[in-house]
Amino acid sequence: MKRISIVVLAVFIVTSGWSQEQQSSGDTKGQLHGNVQALFQNYNPDEAIGAQVPDAKAAMNTFGNFTYTYGQFTAGVRFESYQNAILGFPNRFKGSGIGSRYVRYNADNLDITVGNFYEQFGNGLSFRTYWEPNLGIDNAMDGIRVIYKPFKGLALKAVYGQLRYDFDSRIINSAGIVRGIDGEVSLNELVKPWADKPLKVTLGGSFVSKYQSGETFERDSTVFTLPNNVGATGGRLGVVYKNFQFTGEYVTKINDPNADNGYIYKKGESIFLNGAFSKKGFGVTASAKYVDNMAFRSDRDALLFDVPINFLPAITRQHTYNLAATLYPYATVLNGEVGVSGELFYTIKKESKLGGKYGTYISLNVAAVNSLDTSHVGGRSELIDGYVVDSHGFGDTKFVRDVNFELRKKINKAWSINFIHYYFEFNTKVTPVTQDFKGIVYANIDVLDIQYKFKPKHSIRAELQSLITEQDKGNWATALVEYTFSPHWSFAIMDQYNYGNSDPEKRVHYLYGNIGYTKGASRIMVGYGKRRAGIFCIGGVCRAVPASNGIEINLTSSF
Amino acid sequence: MKSNRILLFLAVFGLSILFVACDDVEQPIVEYGVYRSDLYGSPPTFEPLGVPKQRVLLEDFTGHDCGNCPNGHLRAAELIETYGEDVAVVSIHAGSLAAPLPPDYPDDWTTPEGTYYLLTQVGQDIMPKGRINRRPGASTIFSPSAWAGQVAEAIAEQPSVNMQVKADYQATNNHWNVHVFSEWLQNASGNYKLVVMLAESGIVAPQLFYGNDPEYIAEYHHEHMLRATGTGATGLTVFTNPSAGTTDVDSYTFDWNGEWVPDSCEVIAILTEGDNGRVLNVAKTKLAP
Incomplete structure (x- = not known):
């Protein structure tokens, strides 16, 4: 492990030096840009939290993006290495090699890319390719x-190619061909x-086939x-007035x-509607979503995160505070759901009684998602199509309710606070985020985030979080203290405590601390402690991460 | 000019995708084995047997390059000699010892169903091995020396269902018809699948036979060789939670393969618990002309 740490530090030093060299070169013809990330974890046994320990007892994910631009041409390559893949990533990712490569020509209104590329049509309901290294997607x-x-x-836009499926010292594409x-x-x-x-109006249309x-x-x-x-056809409208x-x-x-x-032949359908009104200090948004049988992959036998052609964003708010974000995060049910959401935010004016010197931001966000309104007709029709849709309204099964209220206030130059209350009703049968309980979890979560800037460059931030529920693993509490000494250093320690677990042996403190050092565009963070099993989400896409106990080193650098 | 060319390319590309890139399947169900009453009239009638009759399926996993396998063939022949209609043997050529090996063993007697059965019933590429009614439990894959004892045990069991089968070959339309009569004697729960197999005897082809002189037999007579299944390897669900007294006739019309000799073929019908589960009962018949 010591040897690996030395390697990480060496990479850090090298990339930092490289960055400086580029800045001083002054080369105006060609430019090289890029970024590097290396994530190392070691794994110790810890029966109390059910920590997994792979045979190698450590794992490391590394990638480096290198983009060279010369006039109207751009060429890029990404090096990837999984030695082995960090737990929680697809364990079939292994080896080192080129994970992406492309050449692009962009001039005279014409933009051509050959090789790997990322693209999205509209909201992504018919086509979206993306890379999320922190989820392994x-x-x-x-x-x-x-x-x-x-x-x-x-x-x-026109696209034609295959989707990346796997990595085994090289890119492995899925069987299907996608064109759009x-x-x-x-x-x-x-x-x-x-x-x-x-009145500003935009119209769009797309067709994607695999x-x-x-x-x-x-x-x-x-x-x-x-x-x-198999083809998907879509149309979209955007209006601003x-x-x-x-x-x-x-x-x-x-x-x-x-x-x-389940290999049925029913046609798929998705509708996404968003309305918003905003003016200074006030805004209101409303959304509605209807998804029926819209899993669309380049391999008909693939599941979970593998080779999706489209993307169906969740209608619930994407939470960031730990308990709300990782215990009961909601992601779209691809086979079918109906949802509505709304948000209202208001900034109480400065110098008013409630607004104080800096104003006060408040928001209320509500989301509700249910099953489709369907019925089963039996016989040959059901054998082929599975079910029939009775209406585009809510079905009987509740998937999620998410109500959250936020109050953000800067009290003075030194102090600021953020308070959020969440109320969840979360169906763990539909979104299986836990193995301990199947049904509706009713949870109240409170978060108090306090920041104190006690002198220039020095600040302390504290988070106190509480989750109260009678279901699943019971109550949780989280406390976090983070000290930042700008621009280089940060120190944080966090404890999560499952004090309400019905099994006394599982009332565990998940204590974790880290130290971060930033220099220019490079940062290294070293952490140690217990990480509980949970769901890690980015942009409404979530992956289960197993419990672990050990050291974590994360290096990022860009140039 | 250049702009027009690019625009034209994108338009042609887009239209091409629009026109060719959708397979709207209006009738997705393949009507597989549906009985052609329009050609062959109503299915025949059956008289219930009246008494419980347990019959036995012996699946003999074999291959032409398997020198010990003819000993299994001999044990199977002895069982048919002993039990007659009450034992159905199907010789399943599968695995590496059944692979074509020219010039000595140029023929490919394997079938996708046989390969699937070797995988699911034996789980290893070893032979000669046999399964008797796919009876559950540990150590239920037997060498030929154990087959007689196992068949005797299985045939003494009380059946939950009686089965009869009638089959005919229709040269005019290149069809073979199969009618299976099932008569439930007990209540049962779950899904029950019917598998219809076609086995051919009298196929003359090379076989390795250890201990024989010569060991390489160029004109060996292969008997009861699995040639096809009409219903697929796992069969078709024909009963769900049947109750005692339930009777049913399941009729099918399948396409004939010109490589098969109708007079040398027999049809074996089995009812299994779910996918490849225990065989509840068996019926076999020669193909009627």
Whole structure:
């Protein structure tokens, strides 16, 4: 372990030096940019928290992005290494090699990329590829992308390739081939007389198709013919009028028997509507979402995080404080859900009785998601389509309720506070975030975040969190203290305590501390302690992370 | 000019995708083995046996390059000699010893179903081995020397269902029809699957036979060789939670393969618990012309 730590420090020093060299070179023809991240963990046995210890007793994920730009050309490569993959990442990731490579030409309204690329059509309901290194998700396209803007107000995109599925010292793509087209028109840019109108309108449309060979499969003693080509068609509208904003997108998908939907042939459908009004110090938003059988992958037999073609964002707020974010995080149920959400925020004016010297920010966010309103008709129809939708309204099964209220206040130059109260009703049968309880968890969470800047460059931040529930693992409390000595040093210690667990042996303190050092664009963080099993989410995409006990070293650097 | 060309390319590309990249499957269910009453009339009638009749399936896993396997073939022949209609033997050519090995063993007698059975019933690429009614429990994969004892045990069990089968070959349309009559004698819970197998005898082809002189037999007579299943390896669910007294006739029409000799074929029907579970009962018949 000591040897690995030395290697990490060596990389840190080298990359820092490299960064300086680039800055002083003054090369105006070609430019090299990039970033490096290395995450090391060692694993100690800890029966009390059920910590997993891999055979190698340590793991390390490393990646480095290197992008070289020369005139209208850009070339990029990403080196990846999993020795072995950190627990919680796909354990099939292994070895070292090139995880991404591309060449891009961008000039005269024409943008062509060959190799790996990331792209999104609209909200992503029909197509989105992205890389999230902290979750181990990378469904990069490997093929060609053409973006063309023939004239102002019109953008056309075409993509063709395969999605990345795995990494074993090289990129391994999934079996299917994905191809898509997208067009977006800005009417105000396209029609000159409308250029200065307060009403701004954009229209878009897309079509995405996947090809995967196959002939027949058997289900319930019946043989079915597989569709080799599955397409999704979508349209979208965006409207802005003064302080009002509206976006809507509709995507439908033809018969796509797959592992997510139990190999049924029902057509898929998704609707996403967002409305917002905002002015200085006040805003209100409302969203509605309808998803029916919209898992869309380049491999019909894939599940979980593997090779998704589209992305269905969650309608609930993405929480950041630990207990709310990692115990009961909600992610879209791809097979079907109906949801609504709304948010209201208001900043109480400065110098008022409640606003004080700096004003006070308050917000209320509410989200509710249920199952689809469906019924089963039996017989041949059910064998093929699985179910029928009775309405686009709420079904009987509650998936989640999320109500949260936030108050943020800067009291004076030294003190500021943030208080949030959350109320969750969370169906763990539908979103299986725990193995200890199956049903609706009713939880109240309170968070008090206090920051004290006691002298220039020196600040202390403390978090006190409480989660009260009679279900699942019972009550939790979290306390965190973080001391920052700008611009280089930070120290933090956190304790999570499951004091309400019905099993006394599981009333464990998860104590974890870390030290961070930042220099320029590089940062190294060394932590040690217990990490509880939980759900780690970024942007509504969540992965289960097992409990661990050990040292963690995280190095990031960019140049 | 350049702009127009790019625009044209994108338009053609987009339209191409739109037109070719969707397979809207209007009738996804493959009507597999549906009985052609339009050609062959109503299914035949069956008279219940009246008395419980337990029959036994012996699955003999074998291969032409397996020198010990003919000993298994001999034990199987003795069992048919002893029990007649009450024992059905199917010789399943699968695994590495059944693979074509020209020039000595040029033929491929393997079938996808046989390979699947070797994987699910034996789990290893070893032979000669046999399963008797796929009876559950530890150590239920037997060498030929144990087959007689196991068959005797299995045939003495009380059946929960009686089975009969009728089958015919229709040369005009290249079809084979199968009618399976099931008569439940006890209540049962769960799903029960019907598997229809076709076995062919009298196939003359090379076989290795240790202890024989010569060991390489160029014109060995292969008997009861699994040639196909009409219903797929795992079968079709025909009963769910059946109660005592339930009777049913399941009829199928399958396509004939010209490589098979109708007069040398027999049809074996088995009812299993779920996918490849215990065989509840068996019925076999020669193909009627």
